[in-house]
Amino acid sequence: MPRKSSITLLSVGHACVDVYQGAVASLVPFFVAERAYSYAAVSGIVLAASLLSSVTQPVFGAITDRWAVPWLLPVSTLIGGVGIALSGISGSYALTLVFVAISGVGVAAYHPESARVARLVSRGSHSSMAWFSLGGNVGFALAPLMIAAVVATGGLRFTPLLVLPALAGTVLCLPVLRALERGKAAGAAGRAPVGADDRASFVKLSLAVVCRSIVFIGLSTFISLYATQRMHGSSAAGTAALFVLYAGGAVGSVLGGNLANRWDRVTVSRWSYLLTAGAVAGVVFVPGPALYLFVALTSAGLYIPFSLQVTLGQDYLPSRVGTASGITLGLTVSVGGLVSPLIGAVADAASLRTALMPLILMPALCWLFFRTLPEPEVPRPGAAAPETREDPDAELITSRSDHR
Known part of the structure; x- marks a missing residue:
């Protein structure tokens, strides 16, 4: 299978999973409206989605370092969808927490293995990993629209319809997994880069991703309610703000991969976070419709470093790519839910x-952490010479894949 086709399928599959992360925050206004939950109660629902995900991400990452478990992609996609689909059919707060937590486990299981597969398919290209990350951002962005179309129409009892993206994502990942299995059998799989682990830098990177997570999860949980207040009670204004928050991330992810091909990843991330601090201040303090502009700038600023942080983590821990992916793509992202x-x-x-x-x-704080981080010097991931000759795109992707 051509590399672009594989990345495209993985990106769409990523969207089908991350739509359920976005769905949790998107359901918050409906839980408040139909069940009269308080701010603290709906924060607990976000916590339920994040808590088990936070605990299990490193476990799944360690598993993928020890064994290749590609079957996790379809299985975890289904689990993520089923949990959200069941979350609205019971009026019990406890059951809602359980179903949302189950969805969180599915999302947790998906990300380390999908990042490993995407890295293998992309051969470490920043641009390809940015497109893979874009899928997740698109899923986040579509979540409020999907929830509005389904739940706003028929109420929380219609949430079983939300399982449909999971079914689609399960089907889409199968051709990629079959292609990888054939490539492995033919000895055509690319080799991961080797090098010494830089644990100190990885810890600093992880702390930066935690701070980023607190901002993004905090805003995604409350921006809809905040915009509704600022726009004098319009629920459409809240849905629009959440959509802008997620859609801006899609732009930021692609932009980050392109910027990293011109400058190094650490520099791009550092300046992005510095600009984001001002954008968040605009969200909080600037009145009127300008709120949407600052939400978009905040989203783009938070997502420019997103895929870059994943590859940085993998390069800081080249002997534990799955663990690095589980932490940077999953655990530290989920920690923000603990603060909600x-x-x-x-x-x-x-x-x-x-x-x-x-x-x-x-x-x-992210900016301060990135000021102390080095740009890792690692061997370029890619196949051996015969495999490069077999794949006419390999030399082009390797030459563009990053460490300029």
């Missing part, structure tokens, strides 16, 4: 604006 109940509690006690103010500091 605190934001909700502050919002209940004071105001939503007050609760969102500390988020301005998070991108600044």
Whole structure:
């Protein structure tokens, strides 16, 4: 299978999984409207989606380092979809937490193995990994539209229809897995780069991703309610703000991969976070429709480094690519959900604006961490000479794949 076709299928499959991460925040206004949940209660639902995901991400990453488990892609996609599909059919808060947590486990199982497969297929190309990450951003962006189309039409009892993207994602990943299996049998699989682990840099990178996660999850949980307040009670305004937050990430992901081909990943990420700090301040303080502009800038700024952080983590820990992927793509991203109940509690006690103010500091902390990070010098991933000759695109992708 041509590399572009494989990356395209993996990207669409990624969208079919991450739509369920976005669906959790998108369901928050409907839980508030139909079940009269408080800010703290809906924050608990976001926490349920994040908690098991946070705990299990490193486990699945370690598994993928020890064994190749490509069957996790279709299975985890189904689990992620089924959990969200069941979340609205019971009025029980406890059952809602359980179903959302099950979905979180499915999402957790998907990301380390999918990142390993995407790296293998892309041979370490920043641009290809950016397109893979783009799929997840598109899934996030489509989540509020999907929820609005299904749940706003028939209420929470219509959530079983939300399993359809999972069924599509399960089917789409199968051709890629079959192609990888044939390539492995023919001895055509690319080799991962080798090198010494830089654990200190990986820890700093992980702390930066945690700070990024707090901003993104905090905003994705409450931006809909915040925009509704700012726009005088319009639920459409809240849905639009959440869509902009997710859609801006799609632009940022592709832009990040292209910028990294001109400058190094650390430099691109560092400046992106510095600009994001100002954008978050605009979201919190600037009144009127300008809110949407600052939401878009915040989203793009948070997602320009996203795929770059994944490949940086893999290059800092070349002997544990699965673990690095599980942490940078999953665990540290999920940690932001652990802070959501605190934001909700502050919002209940004071105001939503007050609760969102500390988020301005998070991108600044990311900038400080990236100031201390080196750009790793690693061998370029790719196939041996005979395999390069067999694949006419291999030399082009290898020559563009990053470390300029």
